[in-house]
Amino acid sequence: MTARLQGKRCLVTGGSRGLGLAICEAFARAGARVAFTYSTHDDDAEEARARIGACGTPALVFKGSVADAAHAQQTVGALAREWGGIDVLVNNAGINQILPIALVEETDWDLVMGVNVKGAFLFSRAALKPMIRARRGHILNIGAFSSERVIESPVHYAASKSALRGLTEAMAREVGRYGILVNLLSPGLLDVGLGQMVPQQRLKEYLDKCPLGRVGTAVEVASAAAFLVSDANTFMTAGKVLLDGGL
Amino acid sequence: MTRDADILRAGFEEFGRFINPMIAQRATLTGEPFRMVRAHGGVLHDAEGKAYEDFHGTQAFGHRHPAIALAVRQFLESDIPSWYPSRLSPHAGRFARLLCERSGYDNAFFTCTGSDAVEAAMKLARAATRRPRILGLERAYHGCGYGATALMPPGPFRDPFGPHLPGVETLAFGDVAALEQAFEAGGVCVLIVEPIQGEGGVRAVSDDYVQAACALTARHDALLVADEVQTGFGRSGHFLLSAGWPRKPDAAILAKALGGGLVPLSAMLTRREIFERAYGSDVEDGEAHNATFSYNAVAAVAGLAALELLTEELMARVSELGEWFRERLSSALEGLPLFREVRGRGLILGIELASPDHPWLGFEHFGLPSLAEKGRSPIAPLLCHRLYRRGFYCFPCGHDWNVVRLQPRYFIERETLERFTIACREELEFLCGLT
Numbered sequence: 001m002t003a004r005l006q007g008k009r010c011l012v013t014g015g016s017r018g019l020g021l022a023i024c025e026a027f028a029r030a031g032a033r034v035a036f037t038y039s040t041h042d043d044d045a046e047e048a049r050a051r052i053g054a055c056g057t058p059a060l061v062f063k064g065s066v067a068d069a070a071h072a073q074q075t076v077g078a079l080a081r082e083w084g085g086i087d088v089l090v091n092n093a094g095i096n097q098i099l100p101i102a103l104v105e106e107t108d109w110d111l112v113m114g115v116n117v118k119g120a121f122l123f124s125r126a127a128l129k130p131m132i133r134a135r136r137g138h139i140l141n142i143g144a145f146s147s148e149r150v151i152e153s154p155v156h157y158a159a160s161k162s163a164l165r166g167l168t169e170a171m172a173r174e175v176g177r178y179g180i181l182v183n184l185l186s187p188g189l190l191d192v193g194l195g196q197m198v199p200q201q202r203l204k205e206y207l208d209k210c211p212l213g214r215v216g217t218a219v220e221v222a223s224a225a226a227f228l229v230s231d232a233n234t235f236m237t238a239g240k241v242l243l244d245g246g247l
Numbered sequence: 248m249t250r251d252a253d254i255l256r257a258g259f260e261e262f263g264r265f266i267n268p269m270i271a272q273r274a275t276l277t278g279e280p281f282r283m284v285r286a287h288g289g290v291l292h293d294a295e296g297k298a299y300e301d302f303h304g305t306q307a308f309g310h311r312h313p314a315i316a317l318a319v320r321q322f323l324e325s326d327i328p329s330w331y332p333s334r335l336s337p338h339a340g341r342f343a344r345l346l347c348e349r350s351g352y353d354n355a356f357f358t359c360t361g362s363d364a365v366e367a368a369m370k371l372a373r374a375a376t377r378r379p380r381i382l383g384l385e386r387a388y389h390g391c392g393y394g395a396t397a398l399m400p401p402g403p404f405r406d407p408f409g410p411h412l413p414g415v416e417t418l419a420f421g422d423v424a425a426l427e428q429a430f431e432a433g434g435v436c437v438l439i440v441e442p443i444q445g446e447g448g449v450r451a452v453s454d455d456y457v458q459a460a461c462a463l464t465a466r467h468d469a470l471l472v473a474d475e476v477q478t479g480f481g482r483s484g485h486f487l488l489s490a491g492w493p494r495k496p497d498a499a500i501l502a503k504a505l506g507g508g509l510v511p512l513s514a515m516l517t518r519r520e521i522f523e524r525a526y527g528s529d530v531e532d533g534e535a536h537n538a539t540f541s542y543n544a545v546a547a548v549a550g551l552a553a554l555e556l557l558t559e560e561l562m563a564r565v566s567e568l569g570e571w572f573r574e575r576l577s578s579a580l581e582g583l584p585l586f587r588e589v590r591g592r593g594l595i596l597g598i599e600l601a602s603p604d605h606p607w608l609g610f611e612h613f614g615l616p617s618l619a620e621k622g623r624s625p626i627a628p629l630l631c632h633r634l635y636r637r638g639f640y641c642f643p644c645g646h647d648w649n650v651v652r653l654q655p656r657y658f659i660e661r662e663t664l665e666r667f668t669i670a671c672r673e674e675l676e677f678l679c680g681l682t
Contacts, residue, residue, distance in 0.1 A: 043253070047248070098275065099278075100613050103681075152614055196263065196275070199272065199276070200269075
């Protein structure tokens with residue numbers, strides 16, 4: 001199923017590679033106008049811009065840290081000038097550090113929380129201003145299965161993704177009155193990102209427990225994301241969607 | 248986007264997908280800063296511009312030393328052949344002559360890696376003596392060829408590959424009585440020894456053991472081979488550390504920095520008399536052990552440039568700086584509960600640590616129970632992990648994860664080593680605080 005996003009103005013944070021890029025491409029293929037942010041790798045961003053452009057209209061690209069309030073304001077401000085507003089925000093930017101709790105330092109905690117939680121808050125706050133005025137919009141937070149299921153995961157990462165659940169629920173309640181839908185999409189292990197780093201033994205344990213017996217793909221998650229932010233989704237808000245093969 | 252920019256963007260993932268996913272996974276799990284995109288001033292830089300000192304040892308002259316890069320570049324810009332169908336390569340010949348002059352040997356065989364050179368030495372010994380038994384020491388690392396694999400200690404480098412080469416035996420490290428017994432049984436063609444075991448934990452063979460090895464190989468007309476891949480070519484402060492042994496080994500192995508860190512190159516140095524005993528009876532025998540790219544000129548050009556850089560003054564610097572570094576590190580780490588000792592010679596040093604006893608610093612806790620079952624110590628990987636963050640690329644010894652191996656470039660500044668010492672103290676102190 002391909003959701004229709006014709007003319008939707010979509011911003012995806014952390015869109016230069018991995019799942020973020022897959023979401024951007026899926027949105028562009030569905031007819032959306034796409035902007036994305038990235039923090040570091042210029043070459044990746046250029047490659048992503050070209051790939052998204054090949055799927056639809058040229059992408060708008062913004063460099064900066066999602067944990068920087070000014071970057072959030074400037075990005076959304078630029079979209080308001082360029083597009084006249086914003087219909088969809090996907091808070092996808094996130095980082096992970098594979099560290100046991102003993103080695104997680106305060107700076108590590110702050111970094112992961114800063115990007116994964118504060119970043120989502122800052123971009124949501126910036127995007128809500130035009131969305132509330134327009135009385136419509138979708139915000140989709142990208143969580144992780146580790147916040148939903150008992151599976152070993154770095155504590156700061158799991159905590160940050162769990163925090164997104166609270167952020168999603170509270171925000172959905174607060175802005176539902178304006179017709180803005182806020183949801184959380186939590187993928188299991190994928191063929192990109194963390195899924196590539198899991199030791200073989202752990203991966204086997206995971207797949208043994210997974211009814212579908214495989215990791216997911218970024219394309220599958222992107223497809224679900226496209227549905228959740230499309231006009232086809234008219235009644236799901238504060239939803240927590242797990243996409244993990246039935247783990 | 249240029250081709251190189253595209254490779255630097257996507258090639259790391261392609262390595263994991265198409266070459267070795269386990270290496271990619273290890274690098275990710277341990278937090279190794281592997282996305283290096285630039286080498287400048289001998290030092291690596293990642294995409295964010297952060298600099299890393301590489302203590303692996305292969306880049307003895309620093310990454311992409313300009314003199315070595317220039318020599319290779321100039322050769323490639325010429326129209327001189329790089330490979331000769333006759334095998335008679337003038338550049339290889341010149342490099343062999345200069346290597347022999349520096350080392351006191353008079354015959355050289357070139358190949359690509361230390362493993363290949365060790366295989367060459369094993370075959371030389373059997374061909375020269377027509378005897379079967381090859382002896383090595385416990386916890387040795389002579390490479391991954393089939394002969395060298397047979398000399399590995401039990402574990403992933405050895406276990407999956409049996410049955411091993413017959414006639415290959417491993418002796419207890421430093422046990423003179425066991426060595427004597429092995430020779431008395433007869434049939435020994437060679438004893439292969441690393442003057443300082445690198446992967447075995449930066450362990451030097453004792454003077455007594457060396458003396459016995461020299462005497463026994465001479466008495467039984469067996470070859471003594473010094474595997475100087477880790478210690479040679481200036482690393483220990485000497486061209487060959489085994490040059491100081493009571494009897495000059497019959498062969499010595501060099502690799503790693505021999506090609507200046509730019510080109511794969513290794514050498515087995517020996518005496519012409521031994522070469523002829525092994526391969527000299529007929530022209531046909533002369534190529535009995537060979538490799539297509541043994542004598543390629545590009546490698547020899549890189550080797551010549553590296554040899555030119557490796558002056559007596561530079562080796563004296565390595566010796567002096569290494570001595571200072573060892574003492575400085577020892578005194579800085581002294582008193583920390585997980586610290587045992589710093590040992591080594593020149594700029595091949597090892598920090599021996601104690602394994603932490605707190606369960607939350609164990610491999611089981613890290614989700615890697617198979618490593619815990621194998622008795623692997625987490626301490627060297629943990630300290631390396633901490634040091635990556637400080638801009639130092641260090642390595643646990645392959646056979647002993649209680650030891651961090653330090654092999655900095657020869658031109659490294661004293662201030663950088665001082666910076667490392669402070670970082671090492673702070674990070675080990677941090678780990679001690681977790682136990």
